[in-house]
Structure formats: structure tokens, C-alpha cells
Amino acid sequence: MERAELTALLTSEGLRLVDELGAIDSSDEVARTVSRLRAQGLSPDLVSAAVGQARLRTRARAKFGDFADRMLLTRAGLEQATRLSVGARHAGRFRDAGVRRVADLGCGIGGDALAFAGIGLDVLAVDADETTAALAAYNLAAFGDTATVRHARAEDVALDGVDAVWLDPARRTAGHTETARVAAGDWSPPLEWVFALAQRIPAGIKLGPAFDRAQIPADAEAQWISVDGSTIELVVWTGKLARAGVRRSALVVRSDRAAELTAPSDAEDAEVRPLGAFVHEPEGAVIRARLIGEVARRLDAGMLAPGIAYLTSDAEITSPFVQSFRFLEELPTDLKALRQALREREIGTLEIKKRGVDVDPAAFRTQLKLKGPRTATLILTRAGTSRIALLAERVTG
Structure with a gap:
């Protein structure tokens, strides 16, 4: 999202227009809506931003349900965001471990922070991209002082009073317009810094499911998560957020049901047997x-x-x-x-x-x-x- 679009969107006229547009499901509907709004004399930046948000909100319902209709989004931010149902499970782990204040470092559009604040945790949400931080602030505004958003690099944030951290190191591009393929050393924040921090303070680290297993700390819990048949993420848990005796976990979520398999290490394969029924x-x-x-x-x-x-x-x-x-x-x-x-x-x-x-x-x-x-x-x-x-x-x- 360009700054001009954000400026046009964060006005009473822009926000009202997005709400009035409702769901937009197809490219043809996008084209018709843009033509109609431009014919009404609305500015190109406002039309582009409002129609783009209406389309993104429609897509976001799969992850955020009814919350999507009150959120501001970017394409890449939505792609990277945790489903609210999964985020709620992560938040529950923080709460059950006695965490009261969590720092979400690399908060994106605020999907995980929504889950944390939604169960009563105090949240400090941080993102290095100014536009993304502004969208996160809007999305978390309903929680008042419970959720604070800062535009800053994760590495520069003081963590005084924070009980644990949630980290989403990602290959980000400015504005979250697109997701870029970059070198391993270009993670933001850097992986070396992320894992060093996770040794000092309890942490949950969200990574892609194909992340190099050799980089997972030996004393951490690695939890892979599948939702409705798709493997969506790996979370590395450290400190008191890691469960005793668990180093490998597979969480399978289908609709509103979840099942988990845990083990102290990788499991040896079973014996080969002849093809059965x-x-x-x-x-x-x-x-x-x-x-x-x-x-x-x-x-x-x-x-x-x-x-x-x-x-x-x-x-x-x-x-x-x-x-x-x-x-x-x-x-x-x-x-x-x-x-x-x-x-x-x-x-x-x-x-x-x-x-x-x-x-x-x-x-x-x-x-x-x-x-x-x-x-x-x-x-x-x-x-x-x-x-x-x-x-x-x-x-x-």
C-alpha cells in the first residue's frame, strides 16, 4: 500500500466508503466498482485504497471471520498473518504459562496481537514498516491501552516489563505490498538475533513449515501446524513456553476440532509391511x-x-x-x-x-x-x- 492510499484511507470518508462497499468477490466486480466510484468524482488514491480493502476483507474472512470486516489489510500482510483460530491457541499457551505482558515483534497487520489482546494479555506490538504499523494500530484500536503499537525495529525495542515475546521473522518488503524472495541473511529481524533473544526470554517464534530443522535449538519445542489439510507454520517455543519433555509436536486442526501428537524427539519409522486393504x-x-x-x-x-x-x-x-x-x-x-x-x-x-x-x-x-x-x-x-x-x-x- 502506498502512503497516498493510506492517507486517503485513514479519513472518515475513506473508512466509511470501505464499510459501505461490503464484499467484493471478483476482478469483474472490482473493475465495475472502480468505474462507478471514479464517475462519482472520487480521487484515484481513495478509490484504489477503498476497493482494495473491500477485496482484501472478503479474502480475510477465511482467517479472521467477522473480525475481517473491521480490519485494514495489505495483500502480503494477509498472506503472512496467522489464522485467528490458530492465534488463539498460541495466545492460550502464553496465558497458561503465566505470561501477562507479551511483545509481538514483527506484528504485521496485528493478527497475533488480536489473539493475545482478545484473551486479556497486555500487548506491545512492533513493526519495522511504518505503513504496516499504522494498519496494526487501527486493527488493535478497540483494545485501548491493552494493546500498544510502535513503529520500530524489533532489535531497538526495550523489553522492560515484558514476560515473553512472539516473533515472526519474515522476508518482508516495504509496505507489505508483495512478499519478496530474499537471501537467508535478509530475514527481518535477523534469525541469529531472534534465537539469541529466545534464549534470554521465553519466546514463540513463527516460521515457515519447511524451515531448516538444523537451525532449531536443541532445547526448544518445535510445533508444526496443519489446518484443514494444509501445513501452515512451524512454531519454535522456548523457556517456560516449551512443554517439559516435548521437543516435537504435530498440531492438526480441522474446522473447530484439534488433535495433537507430541514426542521427546523425532520418531523412528515403523517397519515396512505388505500392502494391506x-x-x-x-x-x-x-x-x-x-x-x-x-x-x-x-x-x-x-x-x-x-x-x-x-x-x-x-x-x-x-x-x-x-x-x-x-x-x-x-x-x-x-x-x-x-x-x-x-x-x-x-x-x-x-x-x-x-x-x-x-x-x-x-x-x-x-x-x-x-x-x-x-x-x-x-x-x-x-x-x-x-x-x-x-x-x-x-x-x-
């Missing part, structure tokens, strides 16, 4: 946390192949930690023969799952030239040194 795919958080073996042993399942994140069992399994598929039959892996087999079975809609094979599912689906009224799942993977194709159907429950 069911194939199970562990949730992404379980895979990232390297707790596949833990899940397998709990569910009396085995690995389908060494080093491949598929499990198999003869019994049907209901677990939040895996997605299950009923094995129907093995099909040929040759493209032409596979295409013919799927046509004979009248399969026109095919979900393609793959692990351990170099396949682009979208391109492969096009090559199959599917036709027919039936639906199925195709699992492409390896058994030993051989590539296999397993026709299956999802088990729902």
Missing part, C-alpha cells in the same frame, strides 16, 4: 515433525516403503493424523496402459496423490485424458525399487 497418508504436520512412526505404532499400521510417507494396514482407521484410502486394485504404471485401465473403469474425475516419484499431478491428469462418470484416487509411489500405481477411494469419517 488401506493406505494412509499422514498429515503434513506429522510428516514435518517426523512423527510418522509414532502415528503408525499408535494405529497398528506399517510403512508402505522405506522413507516414503505412506502407511498401510488391513483394518480401517479413523484418526485425525492421517487421511485414509481404501485400496481397490493395482494398475499398470505405463501411461498408455494406465489410461486404458481408467477408461475401462469409467473414471472421469481422478485425485492424484504421489510420493517418491517425479510426477506433476496436473500435467499427468491431462495426459490421462479421463472420461466417465466415476470418481477415484490414484496413488503413485514406490515399493522397493519399483514404481506402483494404486487405485483407491477416500475413506470419509
